[in-house]
Amino acid sequence: MVTTNPHRSGSRPTRSGFYPYYHTSQxxxxxxxxxxxxxxxxxxxxxxxxxxxxxxxxxRKASCGYSDAKR
Known part of the structure; x- marks a missing residue:
């Protein structure tokens, strides 16, 4: 899940949630x-x-779509 914080301008989405320091000096x-x-x-x-x-x-090969998998 990608999220952003709508209360902070310039905030960046992250996969794990909001990280307020992303690409800042902090x-x-x-x-x-x-x-x-x-x-x-x-x-x-x-x-x-x-x-x-x-x-x-x-x-596992079959579930991943490998063509050489034998069922």
Whole structure:
């Protein structure tokens, strides 16, 4: 869901909701949620590693529209 804050001129939509510091001088690193970013990055790395080692099974290939998937 993309949202904006109608009460702030020049606000930018974000996928996670309104972030008032987006691309301003107040958009600094101490406002980042490092624990959440760490968990997200670790989860993505685990997912990509599993895909690299195992690939997609035929059911997932079929649901993604792969033409070589056997049903």
């Amino acid at each position: 958009d600094t690193s101490e406002k980042l949620a490092y624990p959440e970013l760490t968990r997200l990055t670790a989860g993505l790395a685990e997912t990509f590693a599993a895909l690299a080692l195992e690939g997609l099974d035929n059911e």
